[in-house]
Amino acid sequence: MRLINNIISVFKYEVLEIARNRVYLITLLILPFATLLFFSTMFYGGSIENLPIVLIDNDHSASSRQLVRMVNATRGVKVKYTSTSIIEAEELLRRGDAYAILLIPEGMERDIYSGNTSQVECYISGTNMSASGVIDSDIQNSIRTFSTGLELAKLTSTGTNTHTATQEVMPINFLTHIISNPYINYGYYLAPIFMFVALALFTTLLTTYAIGRELYYATAQRWMSISSNSTLAAVIGKLLPTTVTMLIFAELNYFVIFKVMGMECAGSHAILTIGGTIFILAYQSIALFITTITSNMRLALSLGGGYTVMAFTFSGITFPTMAMFNAVRPLTNFFPLTWFTKLFVDQAMRGTPIEYSLKPLFSLTLFLVLPLFIGKRLRRITSDKQYWSND
């Protein structure tokens, strides 16, 4: 009971501090809201469409125009420029105005009618991979469709009936079924993780700031006296405002993802809420650990901040962890975000049975053990003046 009273006193003290401190208030309430707004605006559409390409049509025939129409009919690619020379077209690519060049050779239509194969060339700029992947598959699909159409026409013209001809041109057909994210929405794939990286960052910074400020401004004694010198109460009371606010933001993230952006939650929302909670607590534990070990707020902010932003890379959401160097792959486990990403993908996107999500949940929980190692040092740095420095 005394512990709870002490926690409440520190909590009240911290809330007052927050209300008085503009930086604290902005980081706690305004920035998380602003970043959530940013990411949801950025990824609301979620599809990569109308990537500009350059067309060099050396054939100028009905067939080449037909081919261009089919390319333009794809979702991802749009012929924005036409050019007569490859040099001029490559300049557009180099400048970054277009992503690819589609080159239709002279005599394509003649070749088609005389029954020879003709070769369409496509040059794709590889410096933007999310764009080049879309262009690659859209162009391939449209040329394949065009080519198959010609083949079909040829077969039917030689007397094969349409039904047989259709079977002829495609002896093996593959039926694709996409389990998660069926419309290949880039927003569903990227936005949630961006939103939770932002929360992790704010959690880390706020936790470091809450503890570190007492050392930085040499006010640790006052803080400890409010908690009646109970380190446990002092820490819990101090971190609670951040915990509560970030948990609310975590739920707000889910609300935006599932209700505003319209992603369908395939698994258990309850598990996601539990996971989100442990995720926030994990980053608080890490921040508390770093702040206590370094006993230097600004250094801890740099280290904790860098570590949290870096997690995005190491979580494998952009470049998969399975493809990283063997020596790097084990390191990815030391970021709570990696486990949270697994959990989110399993529960929100794949609808994985709950028993498979126990491992990521358990791994996230392991980070909560960190504060147990630093209790002694925390007591020392909050009572010994030599750790209070304004540097």
Place this chain on the structure above:
Amino acid sequence: MIDMSTAINYISQLFARFKESIRAEFLAIFRDKGALLLIVIALPLYTIIYATAYGSEVVRDVAIAVVDNDKTSSSRELIDGIACGPNTLIRFEPQSIIEAQQLFYKGLIYGIVYIPNDFERNLLQGTVANIGLILDGSHLLLYRQVLEQIASNTLTQGATVELMRLVGRGESKQAALDTINPVELDIHHLYNRSLGYGSFVMPPVVIVIIQQTLVIGLSMIAARRRTRGLNRELLSPLNITAKLLVYIFIYTINLTIILCTIWQIFGFPFTGSLGDIAIFTTLYISSVTALGLAVAQFFKHREAPLMLLLCTTIPILLLAGVSYPREAFPSWLYHLGRLLPSSSGIDGFIALASRGATLSDVVPEIATLIILTFAYLLIAHLINIRVSRNLP
């Protein structure tokens, strides 16, 4: 004569003040450990860390499972074809779809190929043989690798079957080939031939790190002066020039080291002319310094820049419209992003260093950077005057 000596005197005084400004700026950096860490150490350090994460470049051998209910030589041929492909690796051949699903939930595989038991019979009868392809859209890079591999194998085998049928009906092999492929597509990847992920993502990351470390570092230095009770620094043209030179110097050295070591070790693309790249990055660092000086006017406490600016890193990277293409998000956001030096910096740097463009190709980016430099210096100057007046 007298005029001449006053002029010389004046110039030498100016020069002395200029030297003093440069010395003061270096001291300001080296006295503040936080700023030193950010401005001098962070860029090479983060570049190494990110390069090791993205350095393996390509995604190969994505694990998949094949459920073969046909168990015939035709189905075997298809499976063997897929097994030879570089993108996927058949890690499991479970007996049923249910079993494959368990493997998928365990995170062991990223796709399932299902071959039904009428596969060969349909092929031999001349009807369409269907196969099922179950894909995971939760990671789009893996999704593309699996889809591409299976699609290409299926189409190749399909074409072989078709060819054999046509030849069997008495067509010559060449005629049959021409029938099957009236139009062929040849795809060439330029500038990043192996489609390496690091080659694509590292240039923008480095450009953003330059901006973030410099802006936060400059804000820290400015805040330090204020917490020490020193007068707010007046931004004279001389002082500004000195600052520009100092930061161009530090960042050019760091960038040179990075491009000469990390870029070479990991084989990231570097094709442009060295002189062009040097000129462009100088302009970029200048405009970032200007932005930093403007932003720095707002901070009173040294911890505040990190707290408030670190969260802008990922949005700034996204706004450039490279890691996520600009065609995919609202264009007003994209245009808003042009107000940041990083957006033009990324476009220009990739064009020059990765695509081998010349300065004349990146005129719009250069113009934007020069305009931004003067605009942010003006803003910094105006706020500086206003706030200085309010000081006691």
